[in-house]
Amino acid sequence: MTDSQHISVYREFCENRLVEILDGKGTRSLYFGGQYLQSRMALHAPHLLLLPYTHYMMFSLLLARKIERVLLIGLGAGSLVRFLHHHFPTCVIDAVDNSERIIKLAKGYFQLPTSHAIRVHCLDGNRFFEVAEPEIEYDMILLDAFDETGMATHIYAEPFIRSCATFLASGGLLISNLWSGGTRPAQDFDAELAPILPGGLLLPVPERGNVISIRSHHQPDWRRICRGKEQLLQLEKHYHIDFPQMVKVAMRHNLSIGQRLARLFSL
Incomplete structure (x- = not known):
């Protein structure tokens, strides 16, 4: 991915995939597989969300009844963690990623905040639910578990979604980043969620391959x-x-x- 407008600050094969970090025009970007942009950060304002799909995931702010506890499955470079911690500094955030190396890169290169309110877990998403305290309820659960091959199949699956629903507060929201360009249409996956979480919205991100699904125990309040x-x-x-x-x-x-x-x- 290097060219005259980008400076490589990190490059190695990590867990059988090429991982690169590039700086350019006031930004720092994380790429997988030599071409797949995973995350981008503004060096002068790390809390800003730069990628369009992250904006659409935060459409959920219009529907959230409260934001006191959030679970993020798929840390990446930590864009959503930085954003949420900046705007909701007392919110407890559990960020789960199964790659120890990616977690280290988020901390070392992408200014992942250090706070008692942020708890980073190097675990598979299913394993996290197995060891999580059963009384915990999340106001938001954000699924953003991707690599260069697409959506993590064991995360974007009915058993995992049922676990999410169990840990979701009554007025909580499950927000999923789906990829409509994959072999499995986003609408098909979202339809599988309806029996589990009947209230829902689909938000195709304009001029992008992402579709954002927002699901809840209740129908969306259009007045909000x-x-x-x-x-x-x-x-x-x-x-x-x-x-x-x-x-x-x-x-x-x-x-x-x-x-x-x-x-x-x-x-």
Whole structure:
């Protein structure tokens, strides 16, 4: 991936895959397999989310009733951990990744915060649920377990999703980064979630291969999503995320024309 606009700061074969870290134009990026961008960080503001799919995962902020405890399956370079810890510093975050080397890179190269509120676990996701305290309930569970071959098959599977639902708070959200370009369509996987978590939204990320699934024990509250324009603009300014545009995408892909018109006229 190196070229005249990028400086290589790390490169090695790690666990049978090429892992590279490149700097360029004020950013630091993590690549797998020589071409697959996994994460990107702004060196001047590490808490900012730079990749579009992470913005759409944080669409869930419109629906979250509270954000006191979060579970992230798939740490990568830690973009979502940095973002959540910056905006919700007292939130307890459990970040799970089965690669000790990737965890070390996140800490050593991507400014993963050090805090009593952040607990990093070098475990397989299924093993984490086996050893987790059964009384724990998460307000958000974020699935972002990818490598250069696509979605981690043992994570994006019905048994694992049932474990997620067990540890999800009553008003909690399961947010999954799906890849529509894979051999398994995102919509098919999301349909398998419906019997487990009946309330849901699908958010295709414009001009990207990602589709974000947001699932819950309850149907989504569209009054929280379709807020007034000024409220959405304030959220956009605060989080540096284009909430007005994401609301349009959510309505277009999850509501009928009649439902959309009813929502627009109710604002």
